[in-house]
Amino acid sequence: MTHGFDTLQIHAGARPDPATGARQTPIYQTTAYVFRDADHAAALFNLQEVGFIYSRLTNPTVAVLQERVATLEGGAGAVCCSSGHAAQLMALFPLMAPGRNVVVSTRLYGGTVTQFSQTIKRFGWEAKFVDFDDQAAVAAAIDDDTRAIFCESIANPGGYVTDLDAIAKISDDAGLPLIVDNTTATPYLCRPIEHGATLVVHSMTKYLTGNGTVTGGVVVDSGKFDWSASDKFPSLSAPEPAYHGLTFHETFGPLAFTFHGIAIGLRDLGMTLNPQAAHYTLMGIETLSLRMQRHVENAQKVAAWLEQHDAVESVTYAGLPSSPYAERAARICPKGASALFTIALKGGYDACVKMVESVEIFSHVANLGDTRSLIIHSASTTHRQLSPDQQKAAGAAPEVVRLSIGIEDADDLIADLDQALKAATA
Numbered sequence: 519m520t521h522g523f524d525t526l527q528i529h530a531g532a533r534p535d536p537a538t539g540a541r542q543t544p545i546y547q548t549t550a551y552v553f554r555d556a557d558h559a560a561a562l563f564n565l566q567e568v569g570f571i572y573s574r575l576t577n578p579t580v581a582v583l584q585e586r587v588a589t590l591e592g593g594a595g596a597v598c599c600s601s602g603h604a605a606q607l608m609a610l611f612p613l614m615a616p617g618r619n620v621v622v623s624t625r626l627y628g629g630t631v632t633q634f635s636q637t638i639k640r641f642g643w644e645a646k647f648v649d650f651d652d653q654a655a656v657a658a659a660i661d662d663d664t665r666a667i668f669c670e671s672i673a674n675p676g677g678y679v680t681d682l683d684a685i686a687k688i689s690d691d692a693g694l695p696l697i698v699d700n701t702t703a704t705p706y707l708c709r710p711i712e713h714g715a716t717l718v719v720h721s722m723t724k725y726l727t728g729n730g731t732v733t734g735g736v737v738v739d740s741g742k743f744d745w746s747a748s749d750k751f752p753s754l755s756a757p758e759p760a761y762h763g764l765t766f767h768e769t770f771g772p773l774a775f776t777f778h779g780i781a782i783g784l785r786d787l788g789m790t791l792n793p794q795a796a797h798y799t800l801m802g803i804e805t806l807s808l809r810m811q812r813h814v815e816n817a818q819k820v821a822a823w824l825e826q827h828d829a830v831e832s833v834t835y836a837g838l839p840s841s842p843y844a845e846r847a848a849r850i851c852p853k854g855a856s857a858l859f860t861i862a863l864k865g866g867y868d869a870c871v872k873m874v875e876s877v878e879i880f881s882h883v884a885n886l887g888d889t890r891s892l893i894i895h896s897a898s899t900t901h902r903q904l905s906p907d908q909q910k911a912a913g914a915a916p917e918v919v920r921l922s923i924g925i926e927d928a929d930d931l932i933a934d935l936d937q938a939l940k941a942a943t944a
Contacts, residue, residue: 523590523705523706523807524807526586526589526590527586527590527706527803527804527805527806527807528804530585530586530589530590531581531582531583531584531585531586531589532582532586532800543578543579543582543797543800544578544579545579545793545794545796545797546577546578546579546793547793547794548573548577549572549573550571550572550573551569551570551571551572564761564762565761565764565769565777565781573790573793574784574785574788574790575780575781575784575785575790576780577793577796578793579793579796579797579800580598580791580793580796582796582800583598583736583791583796583799583800583803584596584597584598584736586800586803587705587720587722587726587736587738587803588738588739590705590706590803590806591700591705591709591710591711591718591738592705592709592711592712592740593711593718593738593739593740593741594739594740594741594742594772594773594776595738595739595741595772595773595775595776595777596736596737596738596739596776597736597737597739597776597779597780597783597784598722598734598735598736598791598796599734599735599736599737599783599784599789599790599791600733600734600735600789600790600791600792601721601723601733601734601735601789602699602701602719602720602721602722602723602724602733602734602735603629603630603633603721603735604735604787604789605719605720605721605735605736605737606630606633606668606699606719606735607633607787607789608719608735608737608779608783608784608787608789609666609697609717609719609737610638610643610665610666610697611782611783611787612751612753612754612775612778612779612782612783613665613666613695613751613753614638614641614643614665614666615642615643615665616641616642616643617642617663618642618643618644618663618664618665619643619644619645619646619661619663619664619665620634620643620644620645620646620664620665620666620667620668620697621645621646621648621656621659621660621664621666621667621668622634622645622646622647622648622667622668622669623647623648623649623650623668623669623670623673623680624647624648624649624650624908624911624912625649625650625669625670625673625676625678625680625911625912625913626668626669626670626673626674626699626912627670627673627674627675627699627900627912628675628896628900628901628902628903628904628912628914629900630699631647631901631904631908631912632903632904634647634668635647645668646659646664647911649911650669650680650681650685651681653681653684653685653688656685656688657688657691657692660688660692660694664692664694665694665695665750665751666694666695666696666697667685667688667689667692667694667695667696667697668696668697668698668699669682669685669696669697669698669699670698670699670700670701670702671698671699671700671702671703671708671710671850671851672702672703672707672708672836672851672855672856672858673702673913674701674702674858674886674920675858675859675860675896675900675901675912675913675914675918675920676834676859676860676912676913676914676918676920677702677834677835677836677855677856677858677859677860678834678836678843678913679836679843679846679847679850679851679855680698680850681846681850682696682698682708682710682713682714682715682850683713683714683849683850685714686713686714686715687714689714689716690714693747693748693750694750695716695717695743696710696714696715696716696717697715697716697717697718697719698710698715698717698718698719699718699719699720699721700718700719700720701719701720701721701724701725701887702724702725702856702858702886702887703851703856704720704725704726704806704810704856706806706807706810706853707810707814707851707853707854707855707856708850708851711738711740711742713850715740716739716740716742716743717737717738717739717740717775718737718738718740719735719736719737719738720735720736720738721733721734721735722734722735722736722799723735723885723887724885724886724887724888725806725809725810725813725856725887726799726802726803726806726887727798727799727802727803728802728805728806728809728887728888728889729798729802729888729889730883730885730888730889730890731798732794732795732798732799733795734791734795734796734799735789735791737775737779739772739773739775739776739779741771741772741773741775741776742772743775745766745767745774745775746767746768753766753778753782754766754767754774754775754778755767755768758782760782761781766778766781809889809925810853810854810856811853811854812925813854813856813857813923813924813925814837814853814854814855814856814857815928816857816923816924816925816926816928816931817835817837817854817855817856817857817858817859817923818835818837818838818854819928819932820921820923820928820931820932820935821833821835821837821838821859821923822838823932823935824861824935825838825840827936827939829863829864829865829869829939829942829943830861830862830863830864830939831861831862831863831864831917832861832862833859833860833861834859834860834861834913835855835859836851836855836859837854837855843855857922857923857924858886858887858920858921858922858923859920859921860896860913860914860918860919860920860921861918861919861921862915862917862918863917863918863919863939863942864943865917865942865943866916866917867897867898867916867917869917869942869943870895870897870916870917870918870919870942871895871898872941872942873893873919873938873939873941873942874893874894874895874919876937876938876941876942877893877934877935877938878934878937878938879891879926879930879931879934880892880893880921880931880934880935880938881893882894884899884900885922886920886922887922888922888924889924889925890924890926891921891922891923891924891926891931891934892921892922892924893919893920893921893922894919894920895918895919895920896909896912896914896918896919896920897909897914897915897916897918900914900920901914
């Protein structure tokens with residue numbers, strides 16, 4: 519029997535606790551797990567049996583969350599970790615090696631741009647930044663050392679929508695996995711695997727948890743990529759010395775990437791999600807569809823009002839009929855274009871700073887996807903480390919303010935923005 523999204527977001531991966539009958543998934547606040555006997559322990563450590571060894575690797579609370587997110591995304595499996603940035607490294611880790619590169623969109627969260635342009639160089643990896651609207655340029659950037667293509671479904675901060683179907687065709691033609699960050703859209707609005715994505719990553723800190731309480735990340739594996747079709751992915755297709763020559767793809771099939779993420783990624787990188795954070799995220803996901811409906815409804819109303827405001831030069835919300843991405847948004851995100859977008863102010867940098875300092879309901883924070891409405895001036899904060907050209911390419915120019923529209927009363931949000939814009943232009 520197949521179930522709808524609203525049912526799965528509450529029930530997927532969870533059963534009443536067999537020991538106590540507890541209906542909500544318990545927080546298994548434990549470091550280690552008792553083995554039945556020596557043979558049981560050996561089977562677990564040899565990956566011959568699935569179970570719990572040590573909470574750096576697996577934990578029952580986290581396991582429920584992994585199954586729930588994988589189910590909602592239509593994936594074969596998932597690995598949770600400590601943050602969205604950790605998820606990005608976890609996704610790349612089995613694919614990359616010194617001298618290898620990943621082709622990435624210019625339209626990415628500022629912290630991701632820094633992670634890809636600076637930090638991954640320390641591993642000997644390289645990121646090639648390309649405008650993903652220029653599909654010929656994306657294809658041209660791929661070379662013999664390319665191991666993945668990376669983009670965001672709805673890009674932070676401007677709400678730009680990626681043509682996932684077109685990019686997936688390029689990655690398929692090249693025999694490469696497509697990694698899609700689906701944080702801004704969530705699986706309720708967009709399911710990248712249905713558009714050809716191999717892996718989906720999330721900062722669960724944002725809409726999935728939805729209440730601004732914890733950080734978390736997840737990598738969802740579609741289970742559809744043939745890791746043995748070439749010799750490009752030896753971590754998955756060649757014998758693994760640490761497990762007596764076991765070959766992940768041959769042994770685990772569609773779950774090869776997921777098992778590698780746990781048995782190698784979490785074992786050695788240690789970017790573990792704690793069970794209490796997993797619990798908060800599970801509770802958040804129970805209301806994901808309801809929240810996303812309200813987020814979208816509010817964003818459409820607020821963006822339409824802002825588009826008519828005298829102090830506003832432009833609004834980037836893809837849910838507006840005037841957006842150049844309106845048609846694409848309807849195809850990629852048919853239930854709505856989420857609730858993250860930017861506005862450019864005619865008063866420039868100074869007006870942006872005044873506006874951010876004048877809001878009352880909106881919170882000035884470096885986060886998005888909260889039930890609360892949030893505001894930030896990206897050029898002076900989240901994208902501050904980028905060059906002016908990089909800021910502009912990422913949609914975070916100096917005259918731009920980023921808004922994350924929450925689930926409050928939309929009229930109250932409009933009134934707050936109205937008084938803040940008046941203060942900014944006084």
